[in-house]
Amino acid sequence: MRGEKEGATTVVNSPVHPFTSSPSVPNLSADEILQQLRQRHYAPVYFLQGEEPYYVDHIADILEKHVLPEPDRGFNQVVLYGKDTDVATILGQARRFPMMAERSVVIVKEAQAVADLESEKTFPFLEAYLKNPLTTTVLVFCYKHKTLDARKKLGKLLAEKAVVMTSKKIYDNQVPAWITSYVRSKKQQISGQATAMLAEYIGTDLGRLTNEIDKLLLNVLPGHSIDEDLVQRLVGISKDYNIFELQKALVQRDVLKANRILLYFEANPKANPLIPNLTLLFGFFTKLLVLHQRGNPSDADFKKLGIMNSFAQKEYSQALRVYDFGRTRDIIHLLRRADLQSKGVESGSMSDGEILRELVFLILHPVPLSAVTGR
Secondary structure, X not given: OOEEEEOOEEEEOOOOOOOOOOOOOOOOOHHHHHHHHHOOOEOOEEEEEEOOHHHHHHHHHXXXXXXXXXXXXXXXXXXXEHHHOOHHHHHHHHOOOOXXXXXXXXXXXXXXXXXXXXXXXXXHHHHHHHHOOOOXXXXXXXXXXXXXXXXXXXXHHHHHHOEEEEEOOOOHHHHHHHHHHHHHHOOOXXXXXXXXXXXXXXXXXXXXXXXXXXXXXXXXXXXXXXXXXXXXXXXXXOOOOOHHHHXXXXXXXXXXXXXXXXXXXXXXXXXXXXXXXXXXXHHHHHHHHHHHHOOOOOHHHHHHOOOOOHHHHHHHHHHHHHOOHHHHHHHHHHHHHHHHHHXXXXXXXXXXXXXXXXXXXXXXXXXXXXXXXXX
């Protein structure tokens, strides 16, 4: 990557820099942009978009905190919010020269709410600026929870003239690897069981995952890795009474333990809401159904489903023996029924605790599905 000095400003103009005459410049990934930022190479315009807000916020936060030293920000850094601004205001700020600083920074948060961003009337003004941006300005659009239509004029123009990053939601089976990678990037280690617990309990919400992991990193003892005990203590998962222990009780067909956990859930409903628990159980039995379809699943089959560590693989292997294909399929129907009941469908006056209790009873006792549904 080459940096070219214009005055006192470093401008990115490497072969992958989007300010070229070629209309086929590829979008950059979040990692590629972060690598550029670590080297203090800044482009004049960033358009950060996508359904996954974590990377949009993360990159914008780095730009907001590190492009300018703190004393320069008062006169040279502006944060605008989409619903409170328009294209004319954004471009007016972008065209301002910095005051006693190398650069100025303009960040447009919630850019998807800028009413005239995709208007035909404002397109010529955006086009004029993007074709000839002020090289002392770093202009950042944070277009969250959606993407621009790449087939339309503005999408094509940005692809050619700005650094565009599109952040997609990650899949459930990618979460364990993402957690491990994030922890390693912080020069720390995490056990397989702790990884599995975070992945199952929090899921694909990367913002919440990073918040919880950062909290764990602050509390892990020197020379130790993040383990399941630390996760249980700090992430709000009771050591003995949590959805993972209930799942284990179902796999082991431990009726007494399951009932103890259900009593705890009913006594602490705010800490154990029904919908997330149903979601976790549904994910477990859905993966179990896929493994049944593999016949004799290999290590690769487990890993494709995000079941990375040996502890979790052993639990699934035991569940394969306890619940055959037909029974697993019936349990998935029961989970869908419980989900509908949680939304008030055919549940009468049942509480969330009663819905979960009935579900667990039906899982542990092989009542024919037709007897439950009446079909």
